[in-house]
Amino acid sequence: MTESTFVPQPDGADPIATRLVAELKHDRGILACRYDTVNHFLFAGARDYFVHRWDLAREPVVEPPADPKKKPKVPPVPVAPMDSRIELAEHQSWVGGLSLFGDGERMATGDFVGRLVVWSDRAGVPKPLFSFEAHKGSIRKVAVSPDGNLVATVGNDGAVRVWHTDSASKLHVELLGHDCHVYHVAFHPDGKSLISADLKGRVKHWDVETGKLVREIDASLLYAYSEKYEVDVGGIRGMTFNADGSQVCFAGATGDKGIAHSGNARVLLFDWESGRLLKELRPEKEEVCTAWGVQFHPDGFIIGSGGSRTGGFLWFWTPDNEVAFHMVRFQQRAPGFDVDLAPDNRTLAVANHDGVIRLYEMSGEKKADLAEAGT
Amino acid sequence: MRNDSSCNSTDHLVSRRSMLGNMLAGAAGVGALGQFVHPLVAKEIEAKKKQVLIFLLNGGLSQFESFDPKPNTDTGGPFRSIPTSVPGTHFSELIPYTAQVAHKLAVVRSMFAERVPGSHGGAREYVVTGRPPQQGPYPWIGPVYSKLLADNEDLPGNIHITPSRWGPRQDAAFLGPRHASLVLSGGQPPLNVNRPEVFDKELDESRYKLRQIADLRFSQRRRTAHTEAYQSSYDQAAQLIRQKDLFDVTRESEKDQLRYGSHDVGRHCLLARRLLQKGVTCVKVTHNNYDSHMENFNFHLEQLGEFDKPFATLMQDLDDSGALDHTLVMLVTEFGRTPVIQPDNGRDHWQDSWSVVVGGCGIQTGGVLGATNDNGTEIVDRPVHVGEMFHTYMRAVGLDPTATHLVGGNKVPFGAPERSAVKELLI
Numbered sequence: 001m002t003e004s005t006f007v008p009q010p011d012g013a014d015p016i017a018t019r020l021v022a023e024l025k026h027d028r029g030i031l032a033c034r035y036d037t038v039n040h041f042l043f044a045g046a047r048d049y050f051v052h053r054w055d056l057a058r059e060p061v062v063e064p065p066a067d068p069k070k071k072p073k074v075p076p077v078p079v080a081p082m083d084s085r086i087e088l089a090e091h092q093s094w095v096g097g098l099s100l101f102g103d104g105e106r107m108a109t110g111d112f113v114g115r116l117v118v119w120s121d122r123a124g125v126p127k128p129l130f131s132f133e134a135h136k137g138s139i140r141k142v143a144v145s146p147d148g149n150l151v152a153t154v155g156n157d158g159a160v161r162v163w164h165t166d167s168a169s170k171l172h173v174e175l176l177g178h179d180c181h182v183y184h185v186a187f188h189p190d191g192k193s194l195i196s197a198d199l200k201g202r203v204k205h206w207d208v209e210t211g212k213l214v215r216e217i218d219a220s221l222l223y224a225y226s227e228k229y230e231v232d233v234g235g236i237r238g239m240t241f242n243a244d245g246s247q248v249c250f251a252g253a254t255g256d257k258g259i260a261h262s263g264n265a266r267v268l269l270f271d272w273e274s275g276r277l278l279k280e281l282r283p284e285k286e287e288v289c290t291a292w293g294v295q296f297h298p299d300g301f302i303i304g305s306g307g308s309r310t311g312g313f314l315w316f317w318t319p320d321n322e323v324a325f326h327m328v329r330f331q332q333r334a335p336g337f338d339v340d341l342a343p344d345n346r347t348l349a350v351a352n353h354d355g356v357i358r359l360y361e362m363s364g365e366k367k368a369d370l371a372e373a374g375t
Numbered sequence: 376m377r378n379d380s381s382c383n384s385t386d387h388l389v390s391r392r393s394m395l396g397n398m399l400a401g402a403a404g405v406g407a408l409g410q411f412v413h414p415l416v417a418k419e420i421e422a423k424k425k426q427v428l429i430f431l432l433n434g435g436l437s438q439f440e441s442f443d444p445k446p447n448t449d450t451g452g453p454f455r456s457i458p459t460s461v462p463g464t465h466f467s468e469l470i471p472y473t474a475q476v477a478h479k480l481a482v483v484r485s486m487f488a489e490r491v492p493g494s495h496g497g498a499r500e501y502v503v504t505g506r507p508p509q510q511g512p513y514p515w516i517g518p519v520y521s522k523l524l525a526d527n528e529d530l531p532g533n534i535h536i537t538p539s540r541w542g543p544r545q546d547a548a549f550l551g552p553r554h555a556s557l558v559l560s561g562g563q564p565p566l567n568v569n570r571p572e573v574f575d576k577e578l579d580e581s582r583y584k585l586r587q588i589a590d591l592r593f594s595q596r597r598r599t600a601h602t603e604a605y606q607s608s609y610d611q612a613a614q615l616i617r618q619k620d621l622f623d624v625t626r627e628s629e630k631d632q633l634r635y636g637s638h639d640v641g642r643h644c645l646l647a648r649r650l651l652q653k654g655v656t657c658v659k660v661t662h663n664n665y666d667s668h669m670e671n672f673n674f675h676l677e678q679l680g681e682f683d684k685p686f687a688t689l690m691q692d693l694d695d696s697g698a699l700d701h702t703l704v705m706l707v708t709e710f711g712r713t714p715v716i717q718p719d720n721g722r723d724h725w726q727d728s729w730s731v732v733v734g735g736c737g738i739q740t741g742g743v744l745g746a747t748n749d750n751g752t753e754i755v756d757r758p759v760h761v762g763e764m765f766h767t768y769m770r771a772v773g774l775d776p777t778a779t780h781l782v783g784g785n786k787v788p789f790g791a792p793e794r795s796a797v798k799e800l801l802i
Contacts, residue, residue: 047716111453229663230538259666259670307718308669308718333718
């Protein structure tokens with residue numbers, strides 16, 4: 001690793017100390033995960049037809065070893081009790097889009113056959129408030145506006161649609177302009193702007209009120225046209241603003257390695273106002289894999305998750321250095337498709353291909369209770 | 376095995392064709408072919424009218440995302456299954472147009488083969504020769520059809536429409552270069568089909584005749600496979616120059632060009648229809664990029680999104696014109712893809728079970744043969760080996776797969792002798 005330019009704050013997170021503290025197990029690959037910032041839950045979408053909710057207030061348990069006579073080489077990781085998870089049925093395909101309202105009540109989810117579901121009572125017994133086909137083909141991501149009045153969806157039909165959340169299928173505005181699959185969508189923290197990002201690495205900045213295209217941001221470093229295979233490869237897989245909206249990150253991979261291998265993992269850091277690329281963030285050693293998830297940490301560093309069949313990773317960058325100051329290589333060869341930061345700002349949830357959400361603590365101290373992560 | 380193409384000379388072919396032509400003329404003169412021709416010969420003549428259309432989905436089509444969907448299982452992927460024109464049969468939602476012509480097809484969901492050396496190349500060869508590649512080289516099925524079915528001297532017997540950057544393959548093995556695929560890379564006409572401007576037609580013909588005289592003199596003294604190959608190449612080139620319009624898909628109506636689509640596979644399918652209509656015996660269309668170790672679902676969405684409509688349109692057109700009655704259609708791929716979804720959202724190679732589709736002449740359509748279990752990890756009904764399908768492809772057009780090629784004095788069975796045709800698929 002390069003010399004760290006990051007110095008942990010006295011009571012802040014310490015990425016160098018990141019360690020696995022618990023596993024939330026499922027039997028299908030996890031595609032998206034989000035902490036409930038109001039309640040003690042973690043929600044996830046997976047390669048099945050459900051939205052999953054784990055109750056983080058439940059104490060994780062250490063599972064007995066398969067062979068009691070053999071002492072494990074490494075201490076077993078505590079696992080969330082099986083009955084701490086409930087499944088919410090409404091979807092008709094995999095759930096890859098997941099966004100929680102700030103009201104502590106509602107949640108929006110989207111699936112691979114275009115169905116958008118807005119749920120109520122997410123802390124109790126969640127039920128669909130409304131559910132309809134919002135896109136022809138897959139919904140890739142959903143985003144809820146900061147005031148909770150709108151939900152944006154993007155999908156394979158190339159459309160960006162913004163819906164009112166007070167009634168079913170009431171379209172606020174349809175934003176057209178992408179000519180390929182749209183992979184990601186996010187509201188700016190001010191709620192007035194929306195960005196959508198596509199397979200070709202093009203980011204469109206829209207005015208939420210008028211639906212007008214304001215500008216385009218070029219993140220096409222994360223895209224390649226494969227001359228050999230005559231196909232588009234790559235795309236923007238992860239996307240997030242920092243808290244004040246002054247910066248935005250796009251995650252993906254650069255380069256063309258055909259249709260059998262990913263390019264090299266990258267996170268692009270942009271200045272929002274100017275639309276200028278500030279840094280092309282990369283692992284210290286090039287990894288043939290994709291960065292799928294990205295988050296800003298309030299302590300000033302950036303977290304990426306990703307991987308490929310060769311392994312899964314967490315990377316940590318400071319905005320002033322292209323090279324990651326720290327990396328966590330997962331024990332399992334499973335990419336982290338999504339990463340979310342707990343309200344305590346010390347715990348990370350990573351959605352893994354192998355059907356497990358893993359919770360990592362960016363701290364050397366052992367926490368007694370996972371529920372603290374949700375408070 | 377010695378590659379001896381001299382037993383397959385042009386002279387032999389011409390005399391054989393002349394014989395058949397004379398027999399046809401004679402039979403027509405008395406008005407009733409069936410009454411005066413030996414049944415076996417009549418069957419062979421019948422076979423002569425047959426044409427074959429082969430689709431190769433190159434790289435390994437996923438059976439889950441096409442003809443054997445397993446939605447809402449641990450292996451099934453994100454796509455739904457949809458009903459087809461055959462009650463009770465479902466395809467993936469990625470092929471809605473093909474689903475509408477399902478009654479013109481027979482689906483085999485229980486294909487398998489042993490793993491063979493050479494990854495894609497080896498597996499592909501196994502599918503189109505019916506024999507493990509390490510035992511070969513054996514001729515691919517296109518050249519076999521060219522040899523056994525083609526009866527028009529003025530047309531190539533076997534044309535392969537490929538994505539760009541595909542070159543010619545030595546797919547004829549001991550059948551000789553005359554039957555090797557004429558490759559239309561990117562669906563474009565062969566290079567240099569236009570006569571150089573410095574030669575007018577008369578001068579060009581004189582030049583051609585002079586070369587023929589020289590060739591004849593040379594071959595009377597030293598006859599080798601090479602001279603056959605050169606002769607064959609010149610003959611084919613002359614044919615192509617005479618018929619360059621054959622390859623010009625823009626001569627098809629604008630309406631049809633719109634129906635098939637402006638992308639490559641749309642143009643290629645329309646070109647295939649044109650070639651079949653003009654009488655080419657065997658046309659193969661290759662569509663690429665199914666080798667989806669990474670992003671299987673995205674790539675199948677893209678590739679099948681292109682392929683589905685032109686394929687179904689071509690099936691419909693062949694049916695409407697009556698051509699399906701004498702045209703065998705095969706949709707093959709070298710292997711399937713793993714039930715397990717890999718970390719890069721991909722599926723790897725899988726030779727334990729996959730799907731192929733056949734239709735048209737000689738085929739019992741509108742059904743599904745074989746089955747895999749609930750999540751597609753194994754075959755649970757009527758396994759079908761690639762060698763059996765090779766026999767089936769032969770039988771469907773009235774050829775006897777147990778008959779033999781004569782190679783250097785040795786008899787080589789058309790199909791692997793230890794296999795036989797899948798009777799359930801044949802009419």
